Amino acid sequence: MEGLLRLERVMGRELVIYLPPSYEAENRRFPVVYLQDEGNVMKHTLNYLEHLFNTKQLPELIFVGIKPHDRNHDYTPWPALAVMAGAASFGGGGQKYLNELVQNIKPFVDTKYLSLSEPEHTGIIGYSLGGLISLYACYQYPEVFGRIGLLSASFWYEGMIEYMRTEPIERSGHRIYMYVGALEGMYKHNIQKGMVEQTHKAFAVLQDQGFNETEMKFECDSNGTHDNVFFSQRFPVALRWLFGAEASSGDVE
Numbered sequence: 001m002e003g004l005l006r007l008e009r010v011m012g013r014e015l016v017i018y019l020p021p022s023y024e025a026e027n028r029r030f031p032v033v034y035l036q037d038e039g040n041v042m043k044h045t046l047n048y049l050e051h052l053f054n055t056k057q058l059p060e061l062i063f064v065g066i067k068p069h070d071r072n073h074d075y076t077p078w079p080a081l082a083v084m085a086g087a088a089s090f091g092g093g094g095q096k097y098l099n100e101l102v103q104n105i106k107p108f109v110d111t112k113y114l115s116l117s118e119p120e121h122t123g124i125i126g127y128s129l130g131g132l133i134s135l136y137a138c139y140q141y142p143e144v145f146g147r148i149g150l151l152s153a154s155f156w157y158e159g160m161i162e163y164m165r166t167e168p169i170e171r172s173g174h175r176i177y178m179y180v181g182a183l184e185g186m187y188k189h190n191i192q193k194g195m196v197e198q199t200h201k202a203f204a205v206l207q208d209q210g211f212n213e214t215e216m217k218f219e220c221d222s223n224g225t226h227d228n229v230f231f232s233q234r235f236p237v238a239l240r241w242l243f244g245a246e247a248s249s250g251d252v253e
Contacts, residue, residue, distance in 0.1 A: 003050060010108045013100065014067040017113070018042060020053055020060035029114045031243060032062045033123035033147070034101065036075065036130030039065020040228065041151070041235040048236055058236075058244050061123075064109055066101065073097075075129035077136045080158045083190040090157075094133050095140065102141050118146075120173055123242055125149030127231040132157055135176075139163075142170035147247075149238040150178045151231045152224075155198035156191050164202060168209045175247060176216045177238040178203055181224020195226065217241050 004023065008015040016039045020030060035042055042049070042063045052058035068074040073091030080090040110117045124145045126134040131153025138148045155161065178199065185195035203218045219237070224230045241247065 003046075003053075008108070011100065011104045013069075013105065014038070015105065016043070016063075016065035016067075017109075018046070018063035018065075019113070020062065021050060022060055023062075023114065027114075029116045030060055030062045031121040031123065031147075032064060032109060032113075032115045032117075033125060033149075033239070033243075034106070034145075035063055035065045035124075036068070036126030036134060037065070037071070038067040039063055041125075041127065041232050044228065044232040045235055049239070052236060052240070058240055061239070061243065062109070062113060062115055064105070066105065068097075071129055075126070075133040076157065077133070077163070078159065083192055094136055097133065098137050098140055101137070102144055106144070119144055120146045123147035123149060123239075125151065125235070125238060126153070127151035127228075128226065129154050129157075132160065138169050138174065138176070139167055142174065146173050146175070147242040148174065148176045149235075149242060150176065151234050151238065152180050152184060152195070152226055153178070153199070153202075154192075154195075155202045156185070156194050158191065161198060161201050161205065164205045169206070169211075171210055171215060174215060175242050176206065176211065177241050178216070178218045179224075179234045179238065180220055181226060181230050182220055182222045183224055184226040196220075 003021050004019040006017040053060045073093040074097040076090040076092050077094040079092035082089045124134045124137050131150040137145050180199040185193045
């Protein structure tokens with residue numbers, strides 16, 4: 001059996017909904033993972049994900065890919081200047097985007113689809129700036145999102161590490177997966193050259209705030225660059241740690 005892909009529109013926002021193979025065959029509810037960038041990493045890895053579902057290595061999940069209107073606006077928590085000449089500045093519309101997600105998109109999904117709505121069954125995952133806003137979601141809505149996936153998140157973003165130091169995340173019941181490639185930023189000549197260093201700093205901040213190995217996992221690929229090849233490779237890994245057997249056995253509640 002294969003899952004189903006559906007297109008939806010909520011308040012002007014385009015969604016790609018994935019329903020797992022057992023969705024129409026079994027009268028039960030499923031965890032939901034909200035994905036930035038229209039769910040690209042899900043679409044690139046769907047065949048393998050369904051293998052993990054079919055072999056019981058991962059519980060079946062509903063995916064909700066959300067299309068951004070403007071990544072530099074939707075995925076940034078506050079305004080910042082452009083990091084490259086001729087590029088657009090960062091709009092800082094992340095709070096508005098997350099409000100839209102929590103107040104409009106998630107209620108729509110929970111009403112129309114067989115979802116498990118509790119935070120321990122609700123994930124949010126993104127890469128690059130999408131990872132940045134996924135982390136910010138955990139700060140702004142800890143009672144909504146309990147499973148956070150950060151794939152090469154933009155911890156270089158101006159003010160982010162300082163924000164993390166002064167605004168601790170609510171730890172209870174949360175799990176965070178972090179990944180960065182060791183080669184990310186090596187060809188940059190702006191603030192982005194610190195991608196790897198800033199990710200290690202972010203991990204250290206969360207450790208200092210009490211996150212332990214059952215609540216947070218950090219991985220680095222020595223050959224990893226900042227591109228979809230590695231984001232897609234790490235996406236199933238993140239899901240298995242956030243929602244798989246290891247998550248069920250961990251003392252995180």
